[in-house]
Amino acid sequence: MKLKQWMNLVLVGCSVLALSACSSSHKPKNNQYAVNDANAAYGARASGLGGDSEFGDQAGGKVLAKRVYYFDFDSNVIHEDDKPAIHANGSYLASHGASQVLLEGHTDPRGSREYNVGLGERRAKSVAQALTTKGSTPTQIRVVSYGAEKLAAAGHNENDYQLDRRVVLVYTKR
Amino acid sequence: MRKIIYSIICLLALLPYTAFAILSLELNRGMSGAIPIAIVPFGMNGDTPPQNVSNIITNDLQNSGCFKVYGQSALSQFPTELTMVSSDYFHRLGTDNIVIGKVQAVEGGRYQVSFQLLDVSNSQSKANVDLNKSYTVSGAELRSVAHHISDLVYEQLTGIKGIFSTKLAYVVVQNGRDGKRYILEVSDQDGFNPRPLLNSPEPIMSPSWSPNGKQIAYVSFENRQAEIYLQEVATGYRHLLSKFPGINGAPAWSPDGGKLALVLSKNGSPNIYIMNIYSRELTQLTNDFYINTEPAWSPNGRNLLFTSNRSGGPQIYELNLNTRAINRLSYDGDYNARASYTKDGKHVAMIHRVNGIFHIAVLDLDAGTTKVLTSSGDSASPSVAPNGSMILYDTVDGGKNILGMVSADGRIQLRMPARNGEAQDPAWSPFLS
Numbered sequence: 001m002k003l004k005q006w007m008n009l010v011l012v013g014c015s016v017l018a019l020s021a022c023s024s025s026h027k028p029k030n031n032q033y034a035v036n037d038a039n040a041a042y043g044a045r046a047s048g049l050g051g052d053s054e055f056g057d058q059a060g061g062k063v064l065a066k067r068v069y070y071f072d073f074d075s076n077v078i079h080e081d082d083k084p085a086i087h088a089n090g091s092y093l094a095s096h097g098a099s100q101v102l103l104e105g106h107t108d109p110r111g112s113r114e115y116n117v118g119l120g121e122r123r124a125k126s127v128a129q130a131l132t133t134k135g136s137t138p139t140q141i142r143v144v145s146y147g148a149e150k151l152a153a154a155g156h157n158e159n160d161y162q163l164d165r166r167v168v169l170v171y172t173k174r
Numbered sequence: 175m176r177k178i179i180y181s182i183i184c185l186l187a188l189l190p191y192t193a194f195a196i197l198s199l200e201l202n203r204g205m206s207g208a209i210p211i212a213i214v215p216f217g218m219n220g221d222t223p224p225q226n227v228s229n230i231i232t233n234d235l236q237n238s239g240c241f242k243v244y245g246q247s248a249l250s251q252f253p254t255e256l257t258m259v260s261s262d263y264f265h266r267l268g269t270d271n272i273v274i275g276k277v278q279a280v281e282g283g284r285y286q287v288s289f290q291l292l293d294v295s296n297s298q299s300k301a302n303v304d305l306n307k308s309y310t311v312s313g314a315e316l317r318s319v320a321h322h323i324s325d326l327v328y329e330q331l332t333g334i335k336g337i338f339s340t341k342l343a344y345v346v347v348q349n350g351r352d353g354k355r356y357i358l359e360v361s362d363q364d365g366f367n368p369r370p371l372l373n374s375p376e377p378i379m380s381p382s383w384s385p386n387g388k389q390i391a392y393v394s395f396e397n398r399q400a401e402i403y404l405q406e407v408a409t410g411y412r413h414l415l416s417k418f419p420g421i422n423g424a425p426a427w428s429p430d431g432g433k434l435a436l437v438l439s440k441n442g443s444p445n446i447y448i449m450n451i452y453s454r455e456l457t458q459l460t461n462d463f464y465i466n467t468e469p470a471w472s473p474n475g476r477n478l479l480f481t482s483n484r485s486g487g488p489q490i491y492e493l494n495l496n497t498r499a500i501n502r503l504s505y506d507g508d509y510n511a512r513a514s515y516t517k518d519g520k521h522v523a524m525i526h527r528v529n530g531i532f533h534i535a536v537l538d539l540d541a542g543t544t545k546v547l548t549s550s551g552d553s554a555s556p557s558v559a560p561n562g563s564m565i566l567y568d569t570v571d572g573g574k575n576i577l578g579m580v581s582a583d584g585r586i587q588l589r590m591p592a593r594n595g596e597a598q599d600p601a602w603s604p605f606l607s
Binding site: 074102109110111112113114115117118119121122143144145146147149150154155156 | 377379380395398399400420421423424437439443444465467468481483487488509511512525527532551552554555570573599
């Protein structure tokens with residue numbers, strides 16, 4: 001996917017260079033109309049590039065790549081700003097029936113370890129539920145809860161606790 | 175590949191003493207009104223034995239918090255036989271209880287360890303001999319026999335069975351070059367002789383001793399999912415007990431050793447089940463969509479405690495195995511979890527949150543009152559000693575997880591930091607042998 005994007009850029013870049021080369025050699029330098037034409041041509045390409053499906057994918061790629069979702073204390077409610085990423089992955093799974101993901105649920109280290117395993121599972125299952133609303137099937141999704149046993153941050157303070165309360169989406173089969 | 179990893183893990187399980195976390199036991203606060211006792215350095219013949227038996231007894235009794243021990247540094251007379259004991263001297267020192275003894279090398283590289291517990295409280299300045307025993311052991315058994323003597327002295331003077339010969343299981347977490355290592359370890363009650371049972375790159379949780387002390391059940395994530403194993407302590411041999419989809423957690427042996435209570439979420443959310451260890455037959459006990467976890471058996475095997483958030487936050491409930499009736503037990507505070515009965519079945523040790531900090535507390539079932547025992551950082555995983563006198567737990571100290579011990583009345587406190595890594599999720603063994 002990435003190679004295709006680069007190739008497009010190179011091709012477009014070359015076309016732009018070719019265009020500007022043409023305009024300078026065939027028209028008098030002080031011909032404003034010629035310059036405007038060249039600019040307009042460049043501008044048309046530029047706006048064409050913006051709407052081009054490949055670049056739509058690049059923005060889509062960023063959303064797909066966001067795979068760690070954070071949660072509030074004692075909560076398994078998905079944050080609003082994580083929904084686009086979760087839905088994008090759900091759609092990807094829906095359109096790639098052979099792909100599989102693992103959802104890891106985690107908590108911060110406070111309180112009882114086994115109860116935290118239960119909390120972590122609830123968080124991962126919330127994300128699993130959100131994936132299936134976009135058409136992925138339950139058999140594509142596996143859930144594991146590590147509770148507080150795999151902390152993201154080593155400290156015992158509110159900043160580190162925030163980083164611990166998360167669900168991580170891992171593609172086990174792309 | 176899995177087979178290779180499995181055999182490596184088993185091989186590691188059989189390794190003898192390694193440099194893994196050696197817990198050091200530090201007494202923070204002892205009991206006021208502790209029983210004074212003099213432990214006179216035992217007499218020796220010939221070469222110094224590999225262990226100093228009277229030192230071990232001194233440390234055992236001192237760390238119990240119940241005794242004020244006069245050891246080598248406090249004494250200026252060192253009798254090794256009854257005839258050498260001056261009652262006056264010990265009266266002036268401040269103690270009526272005296273332990274004297276000898277460690278003598280005998281043939282075959284073994285040692286004869288003999289001791290006497292004396293009582294010089296009567297005014298006739300003649301010592302009463304309360305205990306008089308002798309053992310012949312190998313050099314490797316010297317620590318064990320010292321702990322056994324501590325048990326006898328402790329029980330003679332307090333009336334309570336001693337726990338100096340018990341063991342602790344716990345999980346050590348170390349930062350390695352390739353990420354974290356998780357090690358399930360068993361050590362003596364004083365932290366000595368740590369032995370790894372399992373060394374894994376993935377988490378290990380919730381060790382639980384069988385009632386005869388010969389096996390430990392635990393949760394392992396070595397296959398990137400939760401699985402429950404039963405492992406023999408002596409041989410390291412283990413087998414997989416539970417590997418259902420979802421959570422397999424919180425294993426707890428029944429008092430008769432034939433069943434394991436555990437938590438499975440295979441039907442959608444975590445519920446309590448009982449599995450017959452031999453037939454593998456499963457019985458489901460709770461059946462709802464709450465988080466139900468951490469089952470613990472009553473000493474008579476008739477009830478199970480468990481944690482559930484069915485009232486909003488985690489609280490302690492009791493399930494009658496006969497009637498299946500469920501009663502709520504904890505009403506103090508908004509977070510109570512990880513409960514276990516004390517030996518008399520009348521108290522429950524648990525995690526109890528106060529003002530956002532997690533403490534170890536004891537709930538008196540008759541009175542309905544909750545007593546907070548710890549005052550340090552967030553604490554968890556309480557495990558009651560088999561004589562009910564002490565509770566082992568993990569806590570955060572200086573940003574690291576360490577183990578701690580607190581007496582059931584809160585007066586005696588010890589900390590057990592690991593010397594290499596962090597220690598967590600401990601379980602006290604039953605009485606052994």
